[in-house]
Amino acid sequence: xxxxxxxxxxxxxxxHNPGKxxxxxxxxxxxxxxxxxADELGLIEPEETGKTFTENAELKARLAAEASGLPALSDDSxxxxxxxxxxxxxxxxxxxGPKKDFSAAIKRVNDALLMTGSSDRSCSFxxxxxxxxxxxxxxxxxGRVSGTAVFPPRGSHGFGYDPIFQPTGYxxxxxxxxxxxxxAMSHRAHAFSQLLEQCLIPA
Numbered sequence: 001x002x003x004x005x006x007x008x009x010x011x012x013x014x015x016h017n018p019g020k021x022x023x024x025x026x027x028x029x030x031x032x033x034x035x036x037x038a039d040e041l042g043l044i045e046p047e048e049t050g051k052t053f054t055e056n057a058e059l060k061a062r063l064a065a066e067a068s069g070l071p072a073l074s075d076d077s078x079x080x081x082x083x084x085x086x087x088x089x090x091x092x093x094x095x096x097g098p099k100k101d102f103s104a105a106i107k108r109v110n111d112a113l114l115m116t117g118s119s120d121r122s123c124s125f126x127x128x129x130x131x132x133x134x135x136x137x138x139x140x141x142x143g144r145v146s147g148t149a150v151f152p153p154r155g156s157h158g159f160g161y162d163p164i165f166q167p168t169g170y171x172x173x174x175x176x177x178x179x180x181x182x183x184a185m186s187h188r189a190h191a192f193s194q195l196l197e198q199c200l201i202p203a
Contacts, residue, residue, distance in 0.1 A: 002198045003137055005071055010034045014064030014074035014132075016045040017093070019159030021121075024075065026183060031200060036070075039177045044068050053077065053090055053128040054140050061132035069134050073195075077127035077187060079161045081109060083118040089126075092161065102160050109164065110151050121149045125165055125174075127187040129195050138192075139199050143190025158182060164177055 005011070011033050016019050022038050028035055038045070046063050048055035057076035064072035078092030088095040088109065096105040113121070124147070130140040146168045153163030155175025163175030167185065174182050183189055 002139060003133065005031065005131060005199050007031055007033050007200070010070050011175075012041065012043075012064050012068050012070050012072040013037050014043070014060045014072040017159075018189075019144070020075050023183065023188055024073065024192075028093070030194075033200075038064055041068055048076070048090070048093075050076075050090070053126055054130070054142070056090060056140050057128040057130035058132065058140060061130040061138060062136065065134045066134040071131060071133050074130050074132070075127060075188065076130075077125065077192075079109075079123055079125055079149075081121075081123040081166065082130055083116050083120040083122075084109070084112055096160075102163075106153055106161060106164055109149065109161070113149065118202060123149045125161075125187040127191045129188070129191040131195060131199055139195070140152065141191045141194035141198070143187045143192070143194070145185065145187045145190065170176065 013021050013024050013035055016038055025035060043064055046060055048056040050059055053076045057074050061074035062073045078089050080086040080089045095108055096102045124144050126144045128140055128142045130138055131140045147152050148166045149164050150166045154173045158174045163173055166173045
């Protein structure tokens with residue numbers, strides 16, 4: 001049975017990625033939930049050892065909930081490029097290296113695509129949100145949006161691979177969209193809508 005999170009509880013955002021934390025705060029703001037970031041609590045960033053987005057999201061949420069004694073919401077997301085067999089996928093952040101240089105990661109995607117010789121630029125953004133409680137209970141929700149990888153990168157909004165992701169049916173990349181437009185239809189928004197419907201209720 002799905003567990004309900006009450007808005008009267010404080011919620012830890014179990015991420016050390018400023019872009020993700022900012023987007024999740026924006027999505028939660030209308031609900032007036034009292035949120036605190038993992039960095040603010042001094043929580044250690046765990047090693048992502050899972051083989052899927054769900055495994056990694058649940059790992060991060062569980063560890064943050066155990067360490068803080070509070071419910072924790074984590075996100076694991078990435079870009080899956082068809083011609084690259086779904087890469088970078090769960091390794092999307094790691095393709096940016098220890099300095100989290102996504103300009104380098106984007107170049108790596110482009111170089112890898114050129115090496116395949118394929119003209120297929122179809123891709124997806126995938127996000128799994130996991131909500132964990134200190135007693136170990138976890139609820140997870142997946143959202144995804146399909147699109148095309150475009151080069152050169154376009155736009156300065158967003159973060160990560162946003163400048164090369166053009167969602168299907170749109171002329172703009174996520175990097176060119178104003179934040180409220182991206183938040184209305186992104187992979188994270190799709191996952192969040194499920195979380196909202198099933199786990200979040202008024203205080």
